[in-house]
Amino acid sequence: MKITQKNLSVLGTRFKGYLEGKRLDEFFETFDIKFAAGHWCAGDFLDRFATEGYMTNVRGFDSGPIAQIERVAKAGIKGIEFHERVFIDENYRLVPSLISEVKDALKDCGVVPTNMNTNLFTDPKWKLGGITNPDPGIRRDAVAMAVQGVGVAKTLGCSSVALWPGSDGWDYNFEANYGKLLDRFIRGCITINRAAKKAGLRFGVEAKPKEPREGNMILATTQKAMLVCQAVNKACGGRNMGVCIDYGHEQMYGYEPADNLYLAKRMGVPVVNFHVNNAKYNANDEDRCAGTGDNWRLADFCFAALDTGYNGWFGEDQFTYRQEPTKAMALSREFFGNIMKKALLIYRDRDRLNRAQQKGDASAALDVVKKILI
Numbered sequence: 001m002k003i004t005q006k007n008l009s010v011l012g013t014r015f016k017g018y019l020e021g022k023r024l025d026e027f028f029e030t031f032d033i034k035f036a037a038g039h040w041c042a043g044d045f046l047d048r049f050a051t052e053g054y055m056t057n058v059r060g061f062d063s064g065p066i067a068q069i070e071r072v073a074k075a076g077i078k079g080i081e082f083h084e085r086v087f088i089d090e091n092y093r094l095v096p097s098l099i100s101e102v103k104d105a106l107k108d109c110g111v112v113p114t115n116m117n118t119n120l121f122t123d124p125k126w127k128l129g130g131i132t133n134p135d136p137g138i139r140r141d142a143v144a145m146a147v148q149g150v151g152v153a154k155t156l157g158c159s160s161v162a163l164w165p166g167s168d169g170w171d172y173n174f175e176a177n178y179g180k181l182l183d184r185f186i187r188g189c190i191t192i193n194r195a196a197k198k199a200g201l202r203f204g205v206e207a208k209p210k211e212p213r214e215g216n217m218i219l220a221t222t223q224k225a226m227l228v229c230q231a232v233n234k235a236c237g238g239r240n241m242g243v244c245i246d247y248g249h250e251q252m253y254g255y256e257p258a259d260n261l262y263l264a265k266r267m268g269v270p271v272v273n274f275h276v277n278n279a280k281y282n283a284n285d286e287d288r289c290a291g292t293g294d295n296w297r298l299a300d301f302c303f304a305a306l307d308t309g310y311n312g313w314f315g316e317d318q319f320t321y322r323q324e325p326t327k328a329m330a331l332s333r334e335f336f337g338n339i340m341k342k343a344l345l346i347y348r349d350r351d352r353l354n355r356a357q358q359k360g361d362a363s364a365a366l367d368v369v370k371k372i373l374i
Contacts, residue, residue, distance in 0.1 A: 001311055002032035008348045015341060024337050025076060033340060036079030036114045037316040037329050038275075039086065042068035045321045054321045065098070066105045073109035075329035080111050081315050082156070084149030085119040092145060099155060106156075114160070114313045115204075115244075115273050116153035118146045118192075121166030121212060131188030132168040132181045132218055143188050147195045154199045160272050160312075161196050162244050163189070164206040169213030169220075182228075185218050189232045189241065197240045204272030205229065206244040209253045211285055221253060222260045226269045233269075242270030246317060247301060248279035248287055257297065258304035265308045274305070275317035276336055287319040289328060291335025295342075296373055302343035307350070345372045 007030050019027050028035060043063035044053040055061045065086050072080050087099055106113055120130030120142050128134055130142035146163060153161045168185060170176040189205065196203035205228065207219040219225045222243055229241045243264060250257040264271050278293040279286040291298060314336065320328035346353065346369050356364035 001034075001306065002030075003306065003344070003347070007031060008344065011341065011345055011348060019338050019341060020334055024334055027337055027341060028078075031340075031344065033337070034079060034114075034311075034313040035077055035315075035333055035336070036081055036112075036313045037072050037075070037077045037333075038081040038117075038318075039065060039068045039072070039083070041316050041318050041320070041329050042071035042075075042325050045319050045325075047321065050321070055325075065102055069102070069105045069109050069111055071326045072329065073111050075326050075333060077316070077329060077333055078110070078112055079114040079313055079315065080106070081115040081117060082113065082158075083117045083119040084145070084152050085122065087152050088148075092141075092148075094148065094152065099152065103156060113153075113156045113158045114315065116149050116156070116158045116161045118149045118161065118163045120145060120163070120168075126167040129168045129181075130165060131163075131192075132165070132184040139184060139188065143191050146188075146192045150192070150195045150199050150201060153201055158201065160202040160204055161192075162204045162206060162273060163192065164208070164244075165218050166208075166212055169210075169217040170215040171213060172215055175215065181218055186228060186231050186235075189228060190235050193232050193236050193241045197236060197238065202270065202272045203241045204244040204270075205241070206246055206249070206273075206275070208246065208249040208285065221255070222250065223263065226264060226267050229269045230267065239268060239270055242272040244273040244275060245271060246275035246277070247290070247298070248275070248277040248285055248317070251279040251281055251293075252283065252285060254282045256300075258300040261301070261304040261308045261310070271308075271310055271312065273312060274310075274314045276314050276332070277316065277318045287317060289318060289320060289332040289335060290316065291332065291339050295339055298339050299342045299346070299369075299373060302340045303346050306343060306347045342372050 015027050044055040046053040089095055120126045131139055133139045150161050193203045205225050207222045207225040208217050209220045225243045232241045233239050247257055276290040278288045278290055316332050349368055353368045
């Protein structure tokens with residue numbers, strides 16, 4: 001982000017009031033807020049109740065990658081995340097023609113490819129795990145898929161690759177040896193990180209308490225993910241591996257998302273990416289529009305991003321099942337932008353906030369933020 005005294009000074013005049021339309025676009029541009037959406041946010045959604053998809057009754061609805069890119073652009077969003085699965089066939093082989101089509105569509109729509117996620121959870125092959133699978137052959141295949149995704153990311157022009165280990169974990173006590181799973185996970189991440197580092201891409205892992213694994217996922221918390229990053233970076237040298245912090249996942253296990261940004265900075269672990277959305281506190285992974293929940297907490301999270309010097313992408317990760325996806329993405333961007341504006345107003349007055357915090361004076365701290373947040 002681009003934060004100067006000059007652009008902070010116009011927050012209360014040029015960007016006064018609620019931001020939408022051209023003023024919202026101008027706000028994102030002025031502060032160079034990099035905002036993206038996962039390609040999945042722009043397609044059809046299905047769950048165990050609507051197994052055919054919620055958009056199947058919409059005539060002509062296209063859930064292919066080109067249509068998804070076009071919807072992301074129509075929502076006013078400048079970046080897009082992908083899964084490598086988009087670019088492979090049923091035999092896990094790359095489809096070069098599709099990569100070329102996507103590159104052309106990105107150029108035509110003015111959308112930047114940001115992050116390449118690795119899908120090791122959709123195919124039933126991975127039901128017992130990806131890079132921690134009990135079968136060593138499947139573990140090798142999983143790592144090979146992730147490394148192949150690094151190549152796709154490099155070809156497409158992404159700046160990072162990521163692994164959300166959805167199938168790695170356990171459902172019951174005594175089902176798995178936790179230490180062995182962790183060893184397998186770290187070994188797999190070392191190989192992926194080396195490939196990413198060689199390609200000039202950052203590598204991030206995304207924590208989540210559960211779902212689809214219902215006991216625990218291998219990285220149940222961002223704090224554990226940071227420890228894994230430290231182990232991998234020690235083995236590989238440097239600090240190429242970091243975390244992707246998903247706001248809704250932090251809500252799931254009732255942790256303060258802002259605190260993890262300061263922890264990552266103190267522990268020397270990069271924050272590679274953000275996923276923004278909303279979920280109720282201590283609830284399931286709802287992935288609703290950002291800015292529709294506890295906006296004190298979200299503003300605190302945005303302030304922490306500013307205060308710790310984050311300069312990467314904020315990417316929507318949402319499953320707005322019953323909403324038209326383009327409108328839902330645009331609303332999420334709009335709400336996030338207005339919350340980020342509040343965080344910037346607080347950041348502008350951070351010296352006064354710091355003085356209150358240094359005294360441990362809650363009332364004085366609330367005096368600083370009250371008229372901004374309410």
